[in-house]
Amino acid sequence: MSNTFEAIKERESNLLCHTYGRYPLAVSRAKGNKLYDLDGNEYLDFLAGIAVCSLGHSRDDLADVMAEQARKLVHVSNLFYQEPQLDLAEKLLSTCAAGKVFFCNSGAEANEGAIKLARRYMHLVRGEERHEIITLEKSFHGRTLSTLTATGQTGPIKDGFNPLPEGFVTVPFGNVNALRGAINAHTAAIMIEMVQGEGGVRPLPTDYVNDIVALCKENDILLIVDEVQTGLCRTGRVWAHQHYNIVPDIFTSAKALANGLPMGAVLCSDETAKGFAPGSHATTFGGGAVVSAVAAKVLDIMLEQKLADRALDLGEFARRAVVELMEKHPGRIVGSRGLGLLFGIELAGNGQDIWKGLLARKVVCNLTQGTILRLVPPLTIGEDDITAFMDALDDVLGSLEG
Ligand SMILES: Cc1ncc(COP(=O)(O)O)c(C=O)c1O
Structure with missing residues (x-):
């Protein structure tokens, strides 16, 4: 974590009402399904601003529409x-x-x-x-x-x-x-x-x-x-x-x-x-x-781009990937649930360490109700991104077992 991050944290605590328990990450820019911190490190984004940036971040086509309309x-x-x-x-x-x-x-x-x-x-x-x-x-x-x-x-x-x-x-x-x-x-x-x-x-x-x-x-x-x-x-x-x-x-x-x-x-x-x-x-x-x-x-x-169909297919792909992880790490994952790319992985216990492990591997998602990893990525991601997420989770689970 850079000194600049600590400085930003300190600055915020002096300026803003303390309503948010923030993730230990300051995002300086984002593109597609990637976030970048102050040092330029890249993070895989499975949160999309909490199910907001469904088309991915900082798109030129949307920026053009925004700019054109803003001038009119x-x-x-x-x-x-x-x-x-x-x-x-x-x-x-x-x-x-x-x-x-x-x-x-x-x-x-x-x-x-x-x-x-x-x-x-x-x-x-x-x-x-x-x-x-x-x-x-x-x-x-x-x-x-x-x-x-x-x-x-x-x-x-x-x-x-x-x-x-x-x-x-x-x-x-x-x-x-x-x-x-x-x-x-x-x-x-x-x-x-x-x-x-x-x-x-x-x-x-x-x-x-x-x-x-x-x-x-x-x-x-x-x-x-x-x-x-x-x-x-x-x-x-x-x-x-x-x-x-x-x-x-x-x-x-x-x-x-x-x-x-x-x-x-x-x-x-x-x-x-x-x-x-x-x-x-x-x-x-x-x-x-x-x-x-x-x-x-x-x-x-x-x-x-038929993104609804894509969300359904990718949700199914993710579900199958979780089944494989469950076989590899028995007792760690209860199962998966959700619809399409509103996808939850139910962990066997409190998931704070797992969530932290993912973040340390530069993968961003959300932990809800203490035990559910909530995945709400941009709908424009591919199977390779889901595989990258699951590989990171595999690694985290392995490190906790090891
Ligand atoms: C189902 C649902 N309803 C309402 C809200 C509130 O939306 P907002 O934060 O834009 O006020 C949320 C936010 O997470 C939500 O998930």
């Missing part, structure tokens, strides 16, 4: 009509069954918008006082007060922020009876991730999802799907809910939308969209011309 129009606010926003909306809506979209700036903001829309739809369109949102344990929906309350986790994430907003209920994962029991006359919606990302890369079982959809229909309540992490080809379909052949009333997107520029979206049916009217919801920056132009280009590239 950057920001005028949502008081005006803007075509880049509409071009993007058309493209996004062509990928799913939703009829309308609202653009914002982050995942939490998209989920906040989804919650507001569900409540207002019930109030305004249905004339019912249904405001409660049911979520699942271990879910993650964001850090604003409402999305934090919706998040099915405890600990530092929630400590000290009371009073949290009313109107949220969390039920155990996988338990349909608990879900049924939580629905009452005030329930507006059930909100789920198709694969819980932060919660340990846990895909929802198909039967469970079918039961959730049936409960929503029976009780005439809305289904909200949080696709902030799963969205945009990562899981092997453009949207993860398409694996399950379901049509949510509302779903949200963010992370990968503009490949690193901040953007979020709430997508919903035409019916549900009736809940919003002018003045009911807004954001100054949402759907600005530059992010919209970039996001439209991102979607074009993803669809042209």
Whole structure:
């Protein structure tokens, strides 16, 4: 570690609020699926800015779109009509069954918008006082007060922020009876991730999802799907809910939308969209011309290059590689899970040393829930990159055994 790194660390601690437990790495630049530290050392990136840079880092084609749009129009606010926003909306809506979209700036903001829309739809369109949102344990929906309350986790994430907003209920994962029991006359919606990302890369079982959809229909309540992490080809379909052949009333997107520029979206049916009217919801920056132009280009590239199919194939390649590692290092790995390139390797115990060992070998991924290595690389990687990752993991496991 260079002196400069220590200096940066010290500088940051004097300047920024201490909200992040950062990795011991200062990134000076990134290209494709590689990160470079201050000394020019190269790291293999299996994190992609936490499932954000799905097309890889610092692309010239996206930089060109960004620069061109920035010279024409950057920001005028949502008081005006803007075509880049509409071009993007058309493209996004062509990928799913939703009829309308609202653009914002982050995942939490998209989920906040989804919650507001569900409540207002019930109030305004249905004339019912249904405001409660049911979520699942271990879910993650964001850090604003409402999305934090919706998040099915405890600990530092929630400590000290009371009073949290009313109107949220969390039920155990996988338990349909608990879900049924939580629905009452005030329930507006059930909100789920198709694969819980932060919660340990846990895909929802198909039967469970079918039961959730049936409960929503029976009780005439809305289904909200949080696709902030799963969205945009990562899981092997453009949207993860398409694996399950379901049509949510509302779903949200963010992370990968503009490949690193901040953007979020709430997508919903035409019916549900009736809940919003002018003045009911807004954001100054949402759907600005530059992010919209970039996001439209991102979607074009993803669809042209069939990156969803690629994610599915590479996920399967990774799964087979993990089986080989399990044979080579018995007792160390429990298995793998996930969908496509939202890929989790479940370790037999706390994975901190393994994660550190990978970083020491210049391989970056994330450790979630203490035992799950979460791999969310750019979707543009090849089998050789997965092999390089698995070789590094093999080496780490060998060194821990040796
Ligand atoms: C499923 C899910 N929802 C919401 C969020 C929050 O997104 P943001 O950090 O952009 O607010 C995240 C972030 O990790 C997420 O994974």
